[in-house]
Amino acid sequence: MLGITHLRHIGLITPVLQEQADFYEKIWGLDKVAQDENTVYFRGAGPENHILSLHAGEKRGLHHIAFGMVDKNAVDQAAETLASKGVRIVAKPGYLDEEGKGYGLRFLDPENRCIELSAWVEIHTSIWNKKNVDPVKLNHVVMNTKDLDMITAFYTDVLGFKVTDWSEHQMSFLRCNRKHHSIAFNQDQHASVNHIAYEVDTVDEVMRGISNVRKAGYQELWGPGRHGPGDNVFCYFQDPGKFVMEYTCYLETIEDESEWRARVWKRVPHLMDQWGIAGPPKPEARKAMAGIPDPGWAVVDTLV
Numbered sequence: 677m678l679g680i681t682h683l684r685h686i687g688l689i690t691p692v693l694q695e696q697a698d699f700y701e702k703i704w705g706l707d708k709v710a711q712d713e714n715t716v717y718f719r720g721a722g723p724e725n726h727i728l729s730l731h732a733g734e735k736r737g738l739h740h741i742a743f744g745m746v747d748k749n750a751v752d753q754a755a756e757t758l759a760s761k762g763v764r765i766v767a768k769p770g771y772l773d774e775e776g777k778g779y780g781l782r783f784l785d786p787e788n789r790c791i792e793l794s795a796w797v798e799i800h801t802s803i804w805n806k807k808n809v810d811p812v813k814l815n816h817v818v819m820n821t822k823d824l825d826m827i828t829a830f831y832t833d834v835l836g837f838k839v840t841d842w843s844e845h846q847m848s849f850l851r852c853n854r855k856h857h858s859i860a861f862n863q864d865q866h867a868s869v870n871h872i873a874y875e876v877d878t879v880d881e882v883m884r885g886i887s888n889v890r891k892a893g894y895q896e897l898w899g900p901g902r903h904g905p906g907d908n909v910f911c912y913f914q915d916p917g918k919f920v921m922e923y924t925c926y927l928e929t930i931e932d933e934s935e936w937r938a939r940v941w942k943r944v945p946h947l948m949d950q951w952g953i954a955g956p957p958k959p960e961a962r963k964a965m966a967g968i969p970d971p972g973w974a975v976v977d978t979l980v
Contacts, residue, residue: 678753678835678836679750679753680744680745680835680836680837680852681745682744683815684727684744684797685724685728685729686727686739686814686817687739687740687741688872689733689736689737689973690733690736691734691735692916693714693730693731696915697711700915703888703894704809704888705807705809705810705885706719706720706727707804713732715731715732716730718730721811721813722812723801725775725798726775727813727814730917735968736919736968737970738790738868738973739973740782740789740792741817742791743793743858748769748796750795751780751781751794758834763783763785763834765781766790767783776798777798778794778796779796781794784972784974786826786827787821787822787823787867788974808888809876809881809885810876811876812875813874815855815873815908816859816927817858818862818871819860819861820869822864822866824862828848828850831861832850836852837850837859839938840856840938841856841857841940841941842940843905844940844941844942845863847860847862854929855927856906856907856927856930864966866968867969867970868967868969869920869967869970871920871965872920872922874923875925875927876925882900882909882924882925886900886923894913896911896912897912897913897957897964898954898957899911899922900953900954901948901950901951901955903948904946905947906927906928907927908928912961912965914964918967
């Protein structure tokens with residue numbers, strides 16, 4: 677067990693930086709906390725310094741996923757453990773120069789996703805300027821994978837995540853705390869970002885979020901509905917950078933970890949959406965969630 681505490685933020689590479697930044701600030705409900713020529717950072721209503729960063733690039737893809745740790749000692753110990761298991765560390769433990777500072781490291785998982793482990797990151801203590809939709813934090817991220825069993829084994833055996841549920845042999849839902857999942861993997865033809873879920877407090881906010889996005893000229897991709905695995909309310913959209921994102925609330929909490937056994941959910945319409953409103957995702961939603969092949973920017977930069 678590495679001692680990962682929670683999902684902190686996600687970084688995305690986008691060829692339409694300003695258009696995408698405007699969407700998240702003016703429509704989605706996040707607040708911009710910092711910006712330079714190539715990067716924009718956004719916070720939610722919670723204390724986390726930022727939950728999303730957008731990085732300018734020629735082709736869309738994942739920049740990194742950040743998870744929290746308790747302190748500097750935990751980060752240093754994680755580095756030793758990862759190195760002993762042959763994991764490629766691309767940024768050794770040290771004080772971070774990104775927004776929020778802190779102390780952390782970065783490594784590559786077996787499909788070249790850049791993963792950050794960090795502690796002592798600055799938090800927000802100021803009062804949040806309330807809107808009609810207030811995304812609190814990053815609830816979970818879902819990644820596409822070429823090898824579901826391999827990547828699930830890495831995140832459980834090496835990083836210490838636990839499998840909460842399976843969606844047949846198509847998806848694995850992994851947790852690092854008592855929340856049902858903070859990361860999940862979907863079997864596909866290539867590695868890529870599937871979707872990113874932002875947590876709001878109530879189903880009323882989900883519905884107001886749908887209204888906000890519609891008024892801005894966008895349409896929901898899938899939903900609203902309520903999933904079987906995780907039991908969470910959902911509605912999915914696609915942002916200007918072609919990433920799929922989700923408003924969600926009421927994700928299941930594991931009350932007694934000692935008694936929990938991973939379930940295998942059948943992939944049938946009434947379990948994809950318990951309400952029976954959204955049904956299974958349509959072909960255009962599945963295509964959007966499949967994304968485009970992502971070899972991993974850190975590897976590409978190294979090769980160049």
